[in-house]
Amino acid sequence: MKEKVTIYDISRKIKMSAATVSRALNDHPKISQKTKEIVRKAAREMNYKQNRLAQALKSGQSKNVGVIVPYINRSFFSSVIRGIEEELKPNGYHVIICQTHENYENEVEQIDTLLNTQIDGIFMSISKTTKDTEHIRKALDENVPLVFFDRKKEVPGVSSVVIDDYKAGFLATEHLIEQGCKRIAHLSGDLNLDIYCERYNGYVAAHKKHGLKINPKFVVKINSKIESGISAVKKLWKMDEKPDAVFSASDYTALGAIQQLKKMGVKIPEEVCVMGFSNEIFTKYMELPISSVDQTPVTMGKIAAQVFLEKISGSENLKIEKKVVLTPKLQLRDSSLRS
Amino acid sequence: MKEKVTIYDISRKIKMSAATVSRALNDHPKISQKTKEIVRKAAREMNYKQNRLAQALKSGQSKNVGVIVPYINRSFFSSVIRGIEEELKPNGYHVIICQTHENYENEVEQIDTLLNTQIDGIFMSISKTTKDTEHIRKALDENVPLVFFDRKKEVPGVSSVVIDDYKAGFLATEHLIEQGCKRIAHLSGDLNLDIYCERYNGYVAAHKKHGLKINPKFVVKINSKIESGISAVKKLWKMDEKPDAVFSASDYTALGAIQQLKKMGVKIPEEVCVMGFSNEIFTKYMELPISSVDQTPVTMGKIAAQVFLEKISGSENLKIEKKVVLTPKLQLRDSSLRS
DNA sequence: TTGTTATTTGTAATCGATTGCCTAAAATAT
DNA sequence: ATATTTTAGGCAATCGATTACAAATAACAA
Numbered sequence: 001m002k003e004k005v006t007i008y009d010i011s012r013k014i015k016m017s018a019a020t021v022s023r024a025l026n027d028h029p030k031i032s033q034k035t036k037e038i039v040r041k042a043a044r045e046m047n048y049k050q051n052r053l054a055q056a057l058k059s060g061q062s063k064n065v066g067v068i069v070p071y072i073n074r075s076f077f078s079s080v081i082r083g084i085e086e087e088l089k090p091n092g093y094h095v096i097i098c099q100t101h102e103n104y105e106n107e108v109e110q111i112d113t114l115l116n117t118q119i120d121g122i123f124m125s126i127s128k129t130t131k132d133t134e135h136i137r138k139a140l141d142e143n144v145p146l147v148f149f150d151r152k153k154e155v156p157g158v159s160s161v162v163i164d165d166y167k168a169g170f171l172a173t174e175h176l177i178e179q180g181c182k183r184i185a186h187l188s189g190d191l192n193l194d195i196y197c198e199r200y201n202g203y204v205a206a207h208k209k210h211g212l213k214i215n216p217k218f219v220v221k222i223n224s225k226i227e228s229g230i231s232a233v234k235k236l237w238k239m240d241e242k243p244d245a246v247f248s249a250s251d252y253t254a255l256g257a258i259q260q261l262k263k264m265g266v267k268i269p270e271e272v273c274v275m276g277f278s279n280e281i282f283t284k285y286m287e288l289p290i291s292s293v294d295q296t297p298v299t300m301g302k303i304a305a306q307v308f309l310e311k312i313s314g315s316e317n318l319k320i321e322k323k324v325v326l327t328p329k330l331q332l333r334d335s336s337l338r339s
Numbered sequence: 340m341k342e343k344v345t346i347y348d349i350s351r352k353i354k355m356s357a358a359t360v361s362r363a364l365n366d367h368p369k370i371s372q373k374t375k376e377i378v379r380k381a382a383r384e385m386n387y388k389q390n391r392l393a394q395a396l397k398s399g400q401s402k403n404v405g406v407i408v409p410y411i412n413r414s415f416f417s418s419v420i421r422g423i424e425e426e427l428k429p430n431g432y433h434v435i436i437c438q439t440h441e442n443y444e445n446e447v448e449q450i451d452t453l454l455n456t457q458i459d460g461i462f463m464s465i466s467k468t469t470k471d472t473e474h475i476r477k478a479l480d481e482n483v484p485l486v487f488f489d490r491k492k493e494v495p496g497v498s499s500v501v502i503d504d505y506k507a508g509f510l511a512t513e514h515l516i517e518q519g520c521k522r523i524a525h526l527s528g529d530l531n532l533d534i535y536c537e538r539y540n541g542y543v544a545a546h547k548k549h550g551l552k553i554n555p556k557f558v559v560k561i562n563s564k565i566e567s568g569i570s571a572v573k574k575l576w577k578m579d580e581k582p583d584a585v586f587s588a589s590d591y592t593a594l595g596a597i598q599q600l601k602k603m604g605v606k607i608p609e610e611v612c613v614m615g616f617s618n619e620i621f622t623k624y625m626e627l628p629i630s631s632v633d634q635t636p637v638t639m640g641k642i643a644a645q646v647f648l649e650k651i652s653g654s655e656n657l658k659i660e661k662k663v664v665l666t667p668k669l670q671l672r673d674s675s676l677r678s
Numbered sequence: 679t680t681g682t683t684a685t686t687t688g689t690a691a692t693c694g695a696t697t698g699c700c701t702a703a704a705a706t707a708t
Numbered sequence: 709a710t711a712t713t714t715t716a717g718g719c720a721a722t723c724g725a726t727t728a729c730a731a732a733t734a735a736c737a738a
Contacts, residue, residue: 004481004694006693006694006695007694007695007696008694008695016717016718017717017718017719018694018695018696018718019695019696019697019717019718019719019720020716020717020718021695022694022695022696022697023696023697023717025695026695026696028697030715030716030717031716031717032715032716032717035716035717049454049455050455050694050695051396051455051457051693051694051695052455052456052457053392053395053396053401053457053693053694053695054396054693054694054695054696054723055694055695055696056392056695056723057390057392057393057396057693057694057695057722057723057724057725058694058695058696058697058722058723059695059696059723060723062392064403064435072411072417072420072421073412073414073417073418073421073620075412078411078412078417079412081411081436082411082412082438085436085438094435094452094456095435095436096403096433096434096435097420097424097434097436099421099424113433115388116388116389116390116391117391117433118390118391118392142343226624255624259626262626281412281620281621282620282621282624282625285565285594285621285625286621286624286625286626287601287625287626287627288626343724345723345724345725346724346725346726347724347725355687355688356687356688356689357688357724357725357726358687358688358689358690358725358726358727359686359687359688360725361724361725361726361727362687362726362727364725365725365726367727369685369686369687370686370687371685371686371687374686374687389724389725390723390724390725392723392724392725393693393723393724393725393726394724394725394726395693395725396692396693396694396695396723396724396725397692397693397724397725397726397727398693398725398726399693679738680737680738681736681737681738682735682736682737682738683734683735683736683737684733684734684735684736685732685733685734685735686731686732686733686734687730687731687732687733688729688730688731688732689728689729689730689731690727690728690729690730691726691727691728691729692725692726692727692728693724693725693726694723695722695723696721696722696723697720697721697722698719698720698721698722699718699719699720699721700717700718700719700720701716701717701718701719702715702716702717702718703714703715703716703717704713704714704715704716705712705713705714705715706711706712706713706714707710707711707712707713708709708710708711708712
């Protein structure tokens with residue numbers, strides 16, 4: 001077991017001050033080339049590694065950022081994280097990941113822990129149960145830059161990167177209309193979250209544009225679980241007028257809906273077209289591949305990271321608020337394509 | 340924007356030394372109850388937050404651990420990470436996640452970065468292309484505890500938590516034999532990794548136990564991608580003697596295999612039974628749910644975390660090496676269940 | 679009252695790297 | 709040869725929390 005080597009060890013060995021060693025290693029202009037070489041050689045030989053904790057303490061920058069998501073095993077979230085990581089890595093940042101499991105209390109706790117971990121920034125997608133923004137203000141109070149992605153709340157001074165959920169809802173619905181569907185059911189998420197409101201609004205707008213009426217009973221609230229999709233279909237198909245399409249705000253419910261429809265002998269896409277949302281991995285791999293909306297998560301992560309970098313490179317007390325809206329991409333597959 | 344509050348700020352306010360403040364906050368026995376209360380009250384009022392960087396620098400413990408995996412969006416890995424997180428959270432640790440994308444160079448780099456980030460421990464699953472263990476010794480040299488999970492290499496002094504892949508291979512194959520299959524093909528992963536060797540060995544052993552011979556041409560090397568499963572089946576079905584079962588060391592290839600078999604009009608499971616490996620989320624959701632082997636990833640993560648905690652709580656220079664082997668669980672679904 | 683022991687708090691060093699300010703030495707000018 | 713300007717590098721403080729050791733106060737005994 002080797003002992004940790006510090007700049008003092010180096011300075012002792014080459015008989016120079018630690019200050020010189022530090023400056024040489026940081027390529028400070030006031031250090032001569034010759035000295036720099038001596039120091040670097042010694043550092044290499046002694047297998048010196050910078051202690052990032054000491055550096056962090058001195059500079060006030062931990063070079064760690066936190067990412068708060070509901071779940072890390074949703075392909076959307078893990079992909080956003082990958083995007084953030086890839087963009088931040090060249091700048092020397094590490095990513096600390098926290099999960100809320102869609103629980104507000106967890107979210108508050110995660111922010112608290114991150115804050116006293118001396119984090120340089122926070123990326124987050126709020127959970128479904130989050131109503132107020134008290135905890136977010138706490139981060140702002142401590143001057144920790146915060147960037148929302150996908151699921152956001154309106155908080156002054158906070159930047160965000162989202163997709164245009166309105167447009168996504170609109171395009172998905174319009175696509176179904178173009179396939180000849182006229183009675184489109186919508187499995188909608190928790191309207192506490194903007195994203196689900198917007199998807200719904202887009203759904204409404206597409207109907208309006210094409211002169212179609214919406215049967216209010218066709219809009220069912222679901223919770224992103226397969227079972228929820230199954231029961232939604234059961235409920236819908238008990239009605240006299242039955243839908244000829246299902247636009248689900250979640251891939252998981254779309255999947256449940258499809259399973260239930262098949263069970264009832266309904267032909268997809270001939271009798272009913274189905275679209276999901278998020279482009280989860282499995283949608284592509286199903287025997288009946290599911291149409292979905294791709295939220296370009298890696299790009300979203302990268303841009304969120306850029307927004308963060310831009311923010312911290314700006315002058316200290318300058319509060320920039322940047323809102324980036326990405327365009328969603330329809331991934332049309334067999335579940336909604338009537339050839 | 341509030342300024343950060345330090346123990347000095349508190350000490351100034353209540354006119355006591357910073358040492359007393361520190362001790363009071365840490366509930367040091369030599370501080371009187373009265374003083375503790377005064378300090379705590381002031382700390383609360385001033386919204387004091389411990390600076391974990393300073394603490395880390397002083398104590399030499401960053402309370403951060405690193406996890407190195409090939410990909411974070413494989414359900415197996417993200418679940419292991421969840422297990423680690425849950426187990427370590429009560430102890431105040433944070434998890435820093437790194438991906439190698441199955442690339443040896445990345446792996447070396449990730450370890451390097453983690454090491455000079457003053458990490459307290461490393462959890463890792465080595466990548467397919469990793470041949471030597473030089474980088475791992477580096478971690479050991481710096482006295483950073485390392486725990487392998489799932490994919491390991493034999494390195495003295497390194498603990499590991501894995502499943503019994505031999506048994507998994509054995510059970511999966513035996514299950515297929517019990518379904519009446521006699522010509523079982525095996526889509527095998529990179530034999531550079533122990534896990535794939537063991538799965539293969541189990542496959543062989545099950546044949547031996549049941550007095551069946553293996554056609555060597557039935558063992559095909561694949562790379563865990565869907566396409567690989569497709570081409571493997573194409574290749575296998577060109578032979579005179581055709582398999583009546585496929586045991587894939589990966590769910591993705593099993594999926595590809597099924598897609599290709601269906602395309603060729605082969606009935607599953609009537610004509611051919613198929614088993615995958617890893618119990619990826621999608622296996623359960625397919626129209627034809629895929630049988631697979633569950634590696635109990637969350638448990639694996641939790642135990643890996645326990646092994647780590649045990650290690651660091653032991654005396655400094657004591658090198659404990661602990662090997663935990665978990666039992667896999669077959670998840671039998673329609674793709675391999677006849678009748 | 680003085681000496682002894684407990685109890686509680688303070689002083690100052692430490693963890694490792696960085697940096698403003700200062701000085702010694704070298705280079706240039708007069 | 710002396711004065712002035714550059715250049716290179718050292719000293720010491722700093723980031724915030726912890727802790728060995730010392731000191732001050734209180735409590736008690738003789």
